[in-house]
Amino acid sequence: MNRRGFITGTAGMLAFGGGVGTLGWRAATGSMGEYNTHVATLRAQLPHDPTLRDLIRYAVLAPSGHNTQPWRFAVDEHAIVISPDLSRATPVVDPNDHHMFVSMGCAAETLRIAAESTGRPGEIEPEEEGSVHYTFAEGAPRLSPLFAAIPRRQSTRADFDGRRVSVVDLMTLEREAKMPGVALVLVTERPGIDRIRDLVIAGNGAQMADPAFMAELKHWLRFNPRLAMKMGDGLFAAASGNPILPDQLGRGAFDLFFRATAENRKYGHQIDTASGIAVFFGDREDRAHWVAVGRACQRFALAATSLGLRTSFVNQPVEVARLRPELAALVGASGKRPDLVMRFGYGPDLPFSSRRPVDAVLS
Numbered sequence: 001m002n003r004r005g006f007i008t009g010t011a012g013m014l015a016f017g018g019g020v021g022t023l024g025w026r027a028a029t030g031s032m033g034e035y036n037t038h039v040a041t042l043r044a045q046l047p048h049d050p051t052l053r054d055l056i057r058y059a060v061l062a063p064s065g066h067n068t069q070p071w072r073f074a075v076d077e078h079a080i081v082i083s084p085d086l087s088r089a090t091p092v093v094d095p096n097d098h099h100m101f102v103s104m105g106c107a108a109e110t111l112r113i114a115a116e117s118t119g120r121p122g123e124i125e126p127e128e129e130g131s132v133h134y135t136f137a138e139g140a141p142r143l144s145p146l147f148a149a150i151p152r153r154q155s156t157r158a159d160f161d162g163r164r165v166s167v168v169d170l171m172t173l174e175r176e177a178k179m180p181g182v183a184l185v186l187v188t189e190r191p192g193i194d195r196i197r198d199l200v201i202a203g204n205g206a207q208m209a210d211p212a213f214m215a216e217l218k219h220w221l222r223f224n225p226r227l228a229m230k231m232g233d234g235l236f237a238a239a240s241g242n243p244i245l246p247d248q249l250g251r252g253a254f255d256l257f258f259r260a261t262a263e264n265r266k267y268g269h270q271i272d273t274a275s276g277i278a279v280f281f282g283d284r285e286d287r288a289h290w291v292a293v294g295r296a297c298q299r300f301a302l303a304a305t306s307l308g309l310r311t312s313f314v315n316q317p318v319e320v321a322r323l324r325p326e327l328a329a330l331v332g333a334s335g336k337r338p339d340l341v342m343r344f345g346y347g348p349d350l351p352f353s354s355r356r357p358v359d360a361v362l363s
């Protein structure tokens with residue numbers, strides 16, 4: 001079971017679903033067939049000569065904390081400006097908007113890769129007041145494997161198969177994720193991975209014991225395809241490998257069955273089967289560096305996807321502030337503030353998460 005989703009025991013689900021007929025159930029949840037068509041449209045390859053709007057559709061395929069998509073885009077002739085959408089903040093898990101600016105960095109880098117690959121190369125500049133500018137010119141298209149990976153990347157919250165990643169591929173990941181102002185540590189030996197696992201579990205236990213954290217998480221859960229398509233945001237149960245339920249049943253089941261013991265066991269398996277863990281550190285604790293961290297981690301995830309690897313965040317040891325010093329120390333970075341933790345390895349495809357339409361993010 002995973003913190004960002006939830007699962008119910010089969011017995012509990014049957015008890016809950018006992019009074020609901022198949023047709024009523026389907027009407028309440030929608031179907032995975034419809035959902036898959038919906039996400040395929042969101043993730044369709046860009047046309048040969050994309051408009052700026054097409055590029056923004058690709059940019060919003062970037063990851064964001066709780067899939068809040070906390071961004072707005074304004075379009076100019078030679079610039080796209082991304083601003084934070086403060087109405088989508090998650091103040092409990094992210095009290096100083098760190099994840100919000102990291103998410104904007106993920107979107108900005110995705111935009112830059114898509115624009116450069118299709119003939120609008122440019123630069124990303126974070127501004128003092130919090131917006132991020134992508135300024136571009138006309139240029140020859142420069143395709144990259146990272147571009148092809150944009151619609152295929154996902155946060156895969158599943159067990160991996162434990163296979164080791166070759167040294168050559170690890171070097172590719174490090175090279176592609178290089179970003180000024182950001183350091184990356186890859187942990188691929190078991191003792192180090194085990195210690196990070198223990199910190200993830202400690203952090204998850206602390207978060208799940210906090211009613212405010214649980215209430216905020218529940219607000220962003222989407223228990224079925226119908227709700228995930230309607231809202232276009234949030235954490236879709238099936239994208240975490242969890243069962244689909246009508247909304248009310250999902251909410252009740254979350255309260256009744258979502259427990260730290262089972263979640264921690266699931267995290268243990270997920271990290272035990274990972275090939276490695278990537279820890280990202282910004283040189284400074286400010287918005288510009290959080291944007292840079294987002295850019296680096298998105299490049300890492302896209303490079304991993306292009307190599308056939310899966311990734312998913314396990315950020316509990318950075319979200320629970322008291323665990324940060326221990327995490328930093330165990331990867332040899334005492335005194336620095338770790339920004340993100342991501343596991344990687346070989347694993348299955350899970351259903352993709354949804355996105356809001358481009359119109360909803362245009363200023």
Ligand SMILES: Cc1cc2nc3c(=O)[nH]c(=O)nc-3n(C[C@H](O)[C@H](O)[C@H](O)COP(=O)(O)O)c2cc1C
Pocket residue numbers: 004061062063064065066067098099100102103106153154155156157234235312313314315316352353
């Ligand atoms: C800054 C940031 C923090 C995140 N933290 C977590 C996390 O701790 N655990 C997790 O399972 N997913 C985490 N995510 C992943 C998001 O939930 C995910 O990107 C979102 O649901 C969209 O799904 P996708 O990545 O599959 O497109 C994080 C993403 C970002 C950008």
